[in-house]
Amino acid sequence: MNRIALCIAIMLVIAAASLGTLFLLEHSTDKVCTLVEQVIDAEKSGSPEQVEQAVTELEDYWQLHLKRLYCLVQSSVLNDISCAVARLRPLYEQGADDFIAECCGIRRLVSQIMDTQAPSLYSVL
Amino acid sequence: MLIVFLRAVILYALIIFAVRLMGKRQIGELQPAELVVTILMSNIATLPIEDISIPMIMGIVPIFTFVCLDVFMSQLSMRSRRLRNLFSGEARIIISDGKIDQQAMHELRYTVDDLLESLRGSSVFELSEVQLAVVETTGKISVMKKQPQDNPTRQDLNIKSQAADPSVTVISDGEISDKALSFIGRDRKWLSSVTAAAGLSTKEVFIMTADSSGKYEIIRKEPFN
Numbered sequence: 001m002n003r004i005a006l007c008i009a010i011m012l013v014i015a016a017a018s019l020g021t022l023f024l025l026e027h028s029t030d031k032v033c034t035l036v037e038q039v040i041d042a043e044k045s046g047s048p049e050q051v052e053q054a055v056t057e058l059e060d061y062w063q064l065h066l067k068r069l070y071c072l073v074q075s076s077v078l079n080d081i082s083c084a085v086a087r088l089r090p091l092y093e094q095g096a097d098d099f100i101a102e103c104c105g106i107r108r109l110v111s112q113i114m115d116t117q118a119p120s121l122y123s124v125l
Numbered sequence: 126m127l128i129v130f131l132r133a134v135i136l137y138a139l140i141i142f143a144v145r146l147m148g149k150r151q152i153g154e155l156q157p158a159e160l161v162v163t164i165l166m167s168n169i170a171t172l173p174i175e176d177i178s179i180p181m182i183m184g185i186v187p188i189f190t191f192v193c194l195d196v197f198m199s200q201l202s203m204r205s206r207r208l209r210n211l212f213s214g215e216a217r218i219i220i221s222d223g224k225i226d227q228q229a230m231h232e233l234r235y236t237v238d239d240l241l242e243s244l245r246g247s248s249v250f251e252l253s254e255v256q257l258a259v260v261e262t263t264g265k266i267s268v269m270k271k272q273p274q275d276n277p278t279r280q281d282l283n284i285k286s287q288a289a290d291p292s293v294t295v296i297s298d299g300e301i302s303d304k305a306l307s308f309i310g311r312d313r314k315w316l317s318s319v320t321a322a323a324g325l326s327t328k329e330v331f332i333m334t335a336d337s338s339g340k341y342e343i344i345r346k347e348p349f350n
Contacts, residue, residue: 003146003148003196004196004197004200006146007146007192007193007196007197008193010189010192010193011190011193014186014189014190017182017186018186070180071180071181071182072180072182073180074178074179074180074183075177075178075179075180076178
């Protein structure tokens with residue numbers, strides 16, 4: 001009976017951890033998407049200071065949450081996002097045309113994390 | 126490489142725990158469902174070790190989920206015969222009264238070679254010696270020989286005998302087993318007196334076996350060079 005109780009406890013811990021993970025991922029990905037939106041808005045407003053500030057904010061947030069995300073998501077996906085985030089500043093400084101495209105790319109990659117982790121019929125199957 | 130090493134150490138500990146949680150069974154005694162879980166566990170455990178881009182949690186969660194499901198399933202199987210048959214299958218008689226049930230063999234996909242090999246494994250070399258043969262859920266075959274070919278028992282030979290538990294190991298390499306002592310209804314005081322009578326302390330004993338009647342055997346530790 002102890003074994004059953006232990007297994008029930010393990011299953012509850014797994015369920016709780018899974019829900020916690022989903023909550024954490026949703027919070028992190030939503031925040032990154034919001035920060036990317038801020039970068040796009042700042043670029044559209046034409047203010048270099050605002051862009052600079054928005055990119056810095058995005059980089060800082062990403063660096064802060066990256067280690068935690070490594071425990072939950074395959075690192076190849078996160079590495080792609082890290083590279084894209086690191087490219088933003090030089091792209092803007094060079095006045096590259098594909099700055100906005102890069103931002104949209106980051107947003108897409110980040111939302112893909114949530115799409116693949118959230119339990120839905122298609123992600124389960 | 127250090128990550129791989131650390132992951133291997135952690136997963137080793139977790140798998141040992143998971144296997145202990147599943148219960149004591151030898152590989153050869155595993156039921157089909159348990160065999161599947163064991164194979165899956167070993168396969169999943171290698172993924173985060175081989176590929177460090179995969180988070181370790183992706184290995185831990187499925188391993189413990191499988192083990193817990195297996196424990197739940199075995200618990201349910203204990204309560205319901207129908208479920209037990211569904212998960213583990215049923216033992217099937219393939220030789221009854223010396224006659225082979227070819228239909229059962231066909232359904233179990235048991236070949237003649239499999240049958241003869243299993244019989245030989247049970248020390249039966251002539252089909253005509255078999256009274257009953259049953260394929261267990263683990264795939265092993267249990268054989269009952271015909272009476273004339275079977276070994277006689279003490280009862281058959283009218284030899285008087287007493288039912289008694291076998292002797293147990295009470296000291297192993299100088300270490301006393303209180304559990305074994307309590308099994309034979311003795312205590313450390315008795316043990317000390319017995320070892321003292323042999324001119325030894327318990328630390329000097331390599332093996333000591335004893336039974337409930339008080340019969341014992343002591344093997345002394347030998348000094349190593």
